[in-house]
Amino acid sequence: MSKFQPITFFTRAPVSQPAQYELLPFRFTALDGARYVATNLAGEYTLIAREPLQRLVSKQLRAEEPLYVDLRAKHFLADEHSRMAPDLLAIKVRTRHEQLANWTGLHIFVLTLRCEHACPYCQVSRQSQSKGAFDMSDEHADKAVNLVLQSPNPSVKIEFQGGESFLNFELMKRVVLTAKAANSKLARPKDLTFIAATNLAVITNAMLDFCVEHEIGISTSLDGPCELHNKNRPRPGGDSYERTIAGIAQARLRLGRRSVSALMTTTEASLPQARDIVDEYLAHDFSGIFMRPLSPYGFALKTKFYRAYTVERWLKFYDEALDYIIDLNRQGVEFREYYASTLLTKMLTCRDPGYVDLMSPAGIGLGAVVYNYDGAVYASDEARMLAEMKDTTFKLGTVDDSFHTLFTNETFLQALDESFAYSAPMCNDCAFEPWCGSDPVFHWGQHRDMVGRKPESEFCQRNMHIFRGLIHRMEADPFVRRLFIRWANTC
Amino acid sequence: MLKLRGKVETLNLTASQPRLVHVTRNASLPGALRERTALLLKGPDLQKLKAEFVASLRSTKPFAALLLCGSDEKLISLEDVGHDVCDVYLLPSDYAYLNEGDIVRLNPAGQSIAALFRKHAPNNSILLTERCNHLCLMCSQPPKDIADSWLMDDAFELIRMIPQGTQNIGFTGGEPTTYGDRFVELVEAAKLSLPGTAVDVLTNGRSFKNEAYAAKLGRVKHPDLQLGIPLYSDDPVRHDYVVQSKGAFDETLQGILNLKRHGVRIEIRVVVHQQTLPRLVQTCEFITRNLLFVDHVALMGLEITGFTRANLDILWVDPHDYRDSLSEAVEVLRAYGMHCSVYNHQLCLVNRDVEAVYRKSISDWKNEYLPQCDGCARKSECGGFFSTQVTYRHSKNIQPFLKSGVA
Numbered sequence: 001m002s003k004f005q006p007i008t009f010f011t012r013a014p015v016s017q018p019a020q021y022e023l024l025p026f027r028f029t030a031l032d033g034a035r036y037v038a039t040n041l042a043g044e045y046t047l048i049a050r051e052p053l054q055r056l057v058s059k060q061l062r063a064e065e066p067l068y069v070d071l072r073a074k075h076f077l078a079d080e081h082s083r084m085a086p087d088l089l090a091i092k093v094r095t096r097h098e099q100l101a102n103w104t105g106l107h108i109f110v111l112t113l114r115c116e117h118a119c120p121y122c123q124v125s126r127q128s129q130s131k132g133a134f135d136m137s138d139e140h141a142d143k144a145v146n147l148v149l150q151s152p153n154p155s156v157k158i159e160f161q162g163g164e165s166f167l168n169f170e171l172m173k174r175v176v177l178t179a180k181a182a183n184s185k186l187a188r189p190k191d192l193t194f195i196a197a198t199n200l201a202v203i204t205n206a207m208l209d210f211c212v213e214h215e216i217g218i219s220t221s222l223d224g225p226c227e228l229h230n231k232n233r234p235r236p237g238g239d240s241y242e243r244t245i246a247g248i249a250q251a252r253l254r255l256g257r258r259s260v261s262a263l264m265t266t267t268e269a270s271l272p273q274a275r276d277i278v279d280e281y282l283a284h285d286f287s288g289i290f291m292r293p294l295s296p297y298g299f300a301l302k303t304k305f306y307r308a309y310t311v312e313r314w315l316k317f318y319d320e321a322l323d324y325i326i327d328l329n330r331q332g333v334e335f336r337e338y339y340a341s342t343l344l345t346k347m348l349t350c351r352d353p354g355y356v357d358l359m360s361p362a363g364i365g366l367g368a369v370v371y372n373y374d375g376a377v378y379a380s381d382e383a384r385m386l387a388e389m390k391d392t393t394f395k396l397g398t399v400d401d402s403f404h405t406l407f408t409n410e411t412f413l414q415a416l417d418e419s420f421a422y423s424a425p426m427c428n429d430c431a432f433e434p435w436c437g438s439d440p441v442f443h444w445g446q447h448r449d450m451v452g453r454k455p456e457s458e459f460c461q462r463n464m465h466i467f468r469g470l471i472h473r474m475e476a477d478p479f480v481r482r483l484f485i486r487w488a489n490t491c
Numbered sequence: 492m493l494k495l496r497g498k499v500e501t502l503n504l505t506a507s508q509p510r511l512v513h514v515t516r517n518a519s520l521p522g523a524l525r526e527r528t529a530l531l532l533k534g535p536d537l538q539k540l541k542a543e544f545v546a547s548l549r550s551t552k553p554f555a556a557l558l559l560c561g562s563d564e565k566l567i568s569l570e571d572v573g574h575d576v577c578d579v580y581l582l583p584s585d586y587a588y589l590n591e592g593d594i595v596r597l598n599p600a601g602q603s604i605a606a607l608f609r610k611h612a613p614n615n616s617i618l619l620t621e622r623c624n625h626l627c628l629m630c631s632q633p634p635k636d637i638a639d640s641w642l643m644d645d646a647f648e649l650i651r652m653i654p655q656g657t658q659n660i661g662f663t664g665g666e667p668t669t670y671g672d673r674f675v676e677l678v679e680a681a682k683l684s685l686p687g688t689a690v691d692v693l694t695n696g697r698s699f700k701n702e703a704y705a706a707k708l709g710r711v712k713h714p715d716l717q718l719g720i721p722l723y724s725d726d727p728v729r730h731d732y733v734v735q736s737k738g739a740f741d742e743t744l745q746g747i748l749n750l751k752r753h754g755v756r757i758e759i760r761v762v763v764h765q766q767t768l769p770r771l772v773q774t775c776e777f778i779t780r781n782l783l784f785v786d787h788v789a790l791m792g793l794e795i796t797g798f799t800r801a802n803l804d805i806l807w808v809d810p811h812d813y814r815d816s817l818s819e820a821v822e823v824l825r826a827y828g829m830h831c832s833v834y835n836h837q838l839c840l841v842n843r844d845v846e847a848v849y850r851k852s853i854s855d856w857k858n859e860y861l862p863q864c865d866g867c868a869r870k871s872e873c874g875g876f877f878s879t880q881v882t883y884r885h886s887k888n889i890q891p892f893l894k895s896g897v898a
Contacts, residue, residue: 003626004626004628004735004798004802005732005735006732007728007729007732007766009732010728010731010732010737011728042780044780063728069726069728069729069770070773072726072727073725073726073770073773073777081727081728081731081740082727082740082741083741084727084740084741084744084745087745087748088744088781091748091781092780092781349779349780349827350780350783482822482826485822485823485826485827486826488826489826489827489828
């Protein structure tokens with residue numbers, strides 16, 4: 001007789017009878033008519049049909065079923081063969097949240113609200129030029145720098161916002177120089193980086209010289225082809241597109257390709273042009289695009305731009321762009337959609353990309369903090385947009401306050417607590433929760449409620465549609481699955 | 492295949508205890524070094540063995556032994572001369588690879604020799620024990636429950652003798668951690684004697700389920716140590732079955748987690764065969780999701796020796812038939828940014844997309860090629876076969892690359 005035992009010896013369970021197992025925490029949500037998406041505690045997913053799902057939860061699965069083996073290996077259930085699931089799940093959950101302990105990494109300085117563009121969808125309620133009242137003061141800037149360097153995070157990024165940030169270039173220089181000087185005096189200097197959000201229309205060679213010297217990255221706006229862009233983003237002379245394209249070329253030449261990124265915003269006029277918008281990014285040598293809907297703040301609400309299209313219409317636009325981008329990749333053109341990449345990182349890895357709107361606990365304050373032109377401190381960019389609409393709910397305080405006072409603001413802590421998706425009503429039993437986030441500012445703005453009414457939430461509608469869409473696409477096509485795994489790991 | 496150990500004829504033995512000695516071909520080696528050195532005469536050197544040479548050997552400080560290596564006829568012709576010298580070992584031409592700087596173990600009582608260290612070999616594995624708590628279906632070194640701690644004594648001595656500058660050594664078994672703390676001491680000794688030498692250990696990792704033990708190994712702070720630990724499936728039952736030991740999966744995983752907690756580098760090794768292939772891709776996905784922090788993953792072909800020969804029917808799969816699964820597994824690992832390698836495969840049996848992680852991995856002493864490989868344009872890039880694969884089983888789909896580089 002052989003000294004080797006067959007595999008059935010190690011299975012230990014009688015064949016054709018339900019296995020003895022415990023369910024580990026998992027959630028499920030319908031994907032389509034026949035299948036459910038199930039996610040475990042760490043956000044690993046599996047698709048499962050209705051009938052085996054019922055057998056799974058009623059403990060009728062048999063040990064010899066391949067599905068049983070898959071579910072055990074993916075930590076949806078546990079039995080006497082392995083007691084490792086809790087340890088491994090704990091490591092994965094901890095990895096996902098490890099950035100939290102570092103506290104705020106992104107610090108946004110609104111250098112001025114002035115802007116020479118007059119975009120009707122402006123979400124930050126820009127002001128016309130030459131109004132000193134809308135510039136941040138030196139004193140406020142110095143105090144803000146002091147706050148930035150108190151963050152426990154070993155790497156901090158200072159982002160310059162506006163208005164048009166380069167309209168207050170003198171202050172930008174001051175912030176960069178004082179921050180660098182103060183940082184170098186810290187016992188443990190931080191990894192300190194800078195980025196400027198700009199429309200590139202007013203940037204000069206001297207400004208670029210400064211960006212080169214201090215490695216300041218550029219984040220600009222490009223809405224699509226010339227006509228669309230100029231329609232969306234009017235300025236005196238009607239030459240926003242020309243100036244942006246020239247600025248991108250110039251900035252790349254000086255700073256390097258990777259230091260220049262662009263964002264698009266969807267208006268009603270964009271909707272029929274999904275492919276043209278992607279093509280515009282391709283033509284200008286970008287390696288991807290972030291398909292971004294309008295947010296319900298500032299002029300976007302006032303001018304009714306925000307309500308000009310429904311979530312469903314935007315999702316149709318998004319799907320068209322995403323499918324086009326996948327086809328490009330199929331032809332060998334490497335190009336990605338950044339929102340999908342962000343979601344896929346959450347879906348297919350244990351890392352959290354730290355995208356503020358998709359964090360739970362919410363990313364406000366923890367993921368980013370905003371020092372406004374007037375010295376007020378807000379929990380997020382959206383929070384200050386809301387403030388320009390006279391709602392200062394998410395104001396943490398002012399730059400005169402101490403770091404501790406700002407970050408123990410009661411409303412802020414309450415917002416984090418209430419909106420925590422793991423325990424929020426309807427989020428707590430949604431399979432997409434491990435990948436999603438809570439956006440208390442959005443829901444407060446829409447529903448006057450930090451948690452929001454999920455069945456009516458456009459945030460849920462949008463993200464759930466995209467989650468389902470990504471799963472559908474990768475489950476139907478091995479090429480897409482491989483592509484998505486690559487996107488997930490380079491985000 | 493090189494013959495590394497075996498029985499040999501001896502003459503005029505004076506020593507009775509086994510000992511490790513350096514090999515030299517320099518008959519005028521300073522006397523101070525001769526006590527720990529055997530003089531090797533092979534090929535044309537044997538012509539030197541005239542009366543005058545023997546007389547000079549007898550009149551100077553003796554070598555630990557005289558190794559005479561040549562054809563059987565040649566050795567017979569030398570026996571007379573040999574009678575005048577002490578501690579002579581007559582080595583058949585199998586041992587002609589022995590050379591300056593090598594280290595051999597001479598066992599007078601057992602009339603045997605073993606090549607423990609070959610200076611110019613790319614890798615030298617040191618067997619620490621044949622005892623093991625696994626009984627892997629494809630074990631190439633079937634475990635024996637014997638008292639073989641002399642192997643460990645030899646290992647300590649060997650690492651004192653191996654020259655500085657040696658690139659790497661391996662500790663293998665059996666299960667090296669069978670020795671408990673003494674294994675950790677060996678790693679420490681390796682660090683002290685050979686600080687510039689990488690050490691690769693093959694272990695099933697189970698002993699490190701005890702975190703204190705993992706911590707102890709971590710505290711050695713060996714500058715270049717890596718533990719190769721097998722994980723054969725994401726399915727605990729399948730892993731336990733392949734290693735024939737209940738509970739192995741959990742203990743190995745705990746071991747890996749504890750070792751990484753204490754800063755020890757880890758390579759996960761997956762041998763691809765009929766029993767691991769069905770979940771190869773899932774196993775790699777499991778590694779990326781749960782063990783992303785390990786340092787390297789090796790996907791390995793099957794060596795046809797030991798238990799593998801007994802279990803060949805339930806193990807053998809032609810690598811040609813699983814090439815797409817191998818590609819998929821590698822793609823998963825690489826997409827997640829893991830360092831990985833494909834070992835023990837023939838170049839013409841893997842898809843092009845695997846070539847970036849393809850390694851020539853088969854130890855030189857058991858590495859061969861097929862006759863049809865002679866015409867292959869890429870033979871120099873190919874790892875070839877285990878000698879046992881050539882003898883017992885290899886793919887029916889070996890296809891030499893034509894000069895254009897197309898199979």
